[in-house]
Amino acid sequence: MPCDADLSWVGPDVTSGKGAGDENFPVGTLLISRRNRGHVMAYYHFARCIDDIADDPTLPPDQKAARLSAMNAILRGADAPIGRHDAATAETLHRHFKKLDLPYEVASDLIKAFQQDVTKSRYANWAELVDYCSFSANPVGRFLLLLHGESADILPLSDALCTALQVINHLQDVSTDLKRLDRCYLPQDFLKQEGAEVGDVALSHSKPGLRRVFDRMLDEVDSLNDQAATLPPLIRNRRMRIYTAIIVALSRHLARRLRREDPVAGRVKLSLWDVVRSLGTASRCLI
Template sequence: MHVKPAHHASPSPASALGVDASKVLPVTHYENFPVASWLCPPRLRAPIAALYHFARTADDLADEGPGTAEQRLSELSAYRAQMHAALASGAAESSARQDAAAPALWTGVLGALARQHATWHWPVQLLDDLLDAFMQDVAWTQAQRLYPDRATLLDYCRRSANPVGRLLLHLHQVQDAEALQQSDDICSALQLVNFWQDLRQDIPRGRHYLSEADCQQHGVTRAQLQALESTPATQALVQAQLDWAEALMRRGAPLVHRLPGRAGWELRLVVQGGLQVIRRLRQPRHDPLRRRIKLGRSDYTAMLWHSLWM
């Protein structure tokens, strides 16, 4: 799912996962939600890690470094072309040899993705949707485009977050319409939670995920948001966004009972991770216009407790 975590290095989990480190790249960014954790069925850790690193690399191309918007879009387009070549050939190494300009990191990331795709045959359109969302982020930020309403923002979530859930359900061979909709609800909710959690970081960078319709409804101006000014109106605006995200999360939550064993328990923790962030953001001292929260030990205890009663 397309999340925008704080960038803190963490040790490689490969040995702890019992996965061949040459086949699974390490998770090197802090995440609020589990990524191929020990709860994940061992046979699915490699494909999930491959998906994670594919999306994480694209996210970094869109977000990291000093490049211009044009350079970022060019790199994302090249990354998309390399992805298609890798999936078509079944090995990114061969296509990378044909393009001397391809970064070595792409070879490893897309090689892992291609190896797993040869086994799992993911719908490639879902991978394209993720890249399309990253490119939209770059282009809209450069143009300072605003989301007019929630429907437009949900369309972005459809491409930035929902494909991840559908790709994971594909691994579990769960493909009925109800399960896919519940997955979409959870993933969109997680994306929205990320937006509301990151307001203090996103707004100064020119990323505006609070829709025009919601801002107007609560009488909040862009100037107030740009100043990171916390007022009763901005607090009511944020609370309304949290209500929206929580309603989506709870609508999708029954999906936890459709996945067997460890996978179901990991999804419970993912759902509860999102709900715990919402609970924290509801507290006045955690106003996201003032600071970005980070989950800690007490939050993980609460997540585990709540997951037991889903």
């Protein structure tokens, strides 16, 4: 994709200070083999960087779009500007991909999603949101499974898990996304049908109509998690099988918390007990 050289690197590097330890789910886990850990971390740093570009409130939209296009070009082998950490993440991932027999799309599709974030801030219905997740989240699971030599046949189950995780994250950040970026991932038809409005997420607590929208979305998440629960036994790599089982369990626990708690009143997070129980659930994969 061509990029506007006059805009691509205008302004500062906006990569946040967030690291793998700040994410909802384990990234640089020891369950990833040492042989693959470097590939995973290179992928994570690239994904974190392009997400930060799309979400930065200080960059104008045209600069975001140009910089994301430039990152895509570097990922596929274009020269990177010297001295920029953001561009270096794409250059580093390109070197990793040259060693791997993996499709570049499992990384570049993320850029499509973040390019969409620059221009699209509302979603008409659930289908539109799922389509967004197919670019913003599903490539991550596909990357991990293909990296570990898993069959392409199981990728749709991975897509279900990644879409569930993405929707959960949208619900966790529902107020922040609107206040900070004027972005709302709640299906507009759900809001209309339940007598709610986008502005309701900026209040101190959820109104009944908005709560019903959340619950409808969580119904869909539960269905996706049910599909995802069938994934771990199909994974041949033992470490990845256990890792995936942990993520499925964490996804279920967080969905339950979002049922009980109000994401408008405060960010809903996993508890230590949720993590312990998830590890217990995943331990069955050792049998």
